[in-house]
Amino acid sequence: MNNFVTDAINLKAYNLSESDKIIVMYSKDKGLIKGVAKGVKKPKSKLGARMDLLVANKLMLYKGKNLDRICQAEALNTFHKTRQNMDKIFYSMYITEVVNNFGVEDDPCSKEIYDLLYKALDKISNAIDNVEILIAVIKFQLKMMAISGFGIELDTCLCCGETVKDCNMYFSSKMGGIVCESCNETLKANALMHYKLRDFLNACLQYDFDYVSEYDEKANEKVCSVCFELLKDYINIHSSKKFKSTNILQEIK
Ligand SMILES: [Zn+2]
Structure with missing residues (x-):
């Protein structure tokens, strides 16, 4: 054949x-x-x-x-509603670039990645505002990294391994996850993260792509943009190929 x-x-x-x-x-x-x-x-x-x-x-x-x-x-x-909206086009281009950079030939996870990409493109296409677009992108970023073996740690501190509960913590884009307050005193290079932001990311990672959690309903554009940027930095650091779409995104913002 x-x-x-x-x-x-x-x-x-x-x-x-x-x-x-x-x-x-x-x-x-x-x-x-x-x-x-x-x-x-x-x-x-x-x-x-x-x-x-x-x-x-x-x-x-x-x-x-x-x-x-x-x-x-x-x-x-054809995700036709994307074609009339610049934000939708750029975020769709970004997620296809992530797949191009992290996907491989004869990928054993091909069905999972294909389905995730399809759902994310469809969600972006049908989104009614920027928050909906960004939530779809964040879910995609977290799940795609987990499938590709670059999963992000959101429960325990990457340095001491302690579970981090309802308190301030830090996010390391370099290491890909959270660092507790006391470990961060020696590292110092990380972004402060409120535990509610971590809980939002955890919900995006854990729940099914289509499930709308209470966090999705409460999320606003600022929170989503912060999360997107942190994850984007992490993905950039671990990608063997350079990103082009994110430079364009920066230029139009
Ligand atoms: Zn720690």
Whole structure:
């Protein structure tokens, strides 16, 4: 069998020739994949808009010697409400970049990551305000890191291992988790974190992606932005590839 079928989300595209492109995708069955979209730049292309970034497709690919070729694509979700909103576009680009940087070929966790990316893109697309967008991004950041083996510690101090309860604590983006007040006296390089902020992050990490917890309802844009930045720094430090979308985000804010 030289053909295979999988669901995949378009993450990136490169020009291959005057009419062809290479699409980098994250697939449900094989993790990161690349495929040649032949003739996609021609006006009458069969594949057309389905090869745009941030589209989820059911694909049929033909296994080639070097590169696989995309033979058929049926759009599953174009996340169309994202396409009219700059914030939604940038946060969607950011999470696809995280998947591109941390996802691997033949990923054993491909189904889990695909489902998480799909749900996050869908939630961002349908969000009614920036808080909803940011909560979806934060949930994605925490869960994606946990699946990729870079889980963030939110219960016990990373230095002494003591459980940190209802008191001030610090967050280390470098180490990826919380540090208690007394251990922080020697470290000093971390961001102060109220325990309620930690509880919010813990809820985002533990509960199902679609579950709306009491913390989601209470969260405001400022709290969400602080959490997003802390997690973004942690993800940046642990990524082997440099991020491009976050520079754009900084420029427009
Ligand atoms: Zn400690």
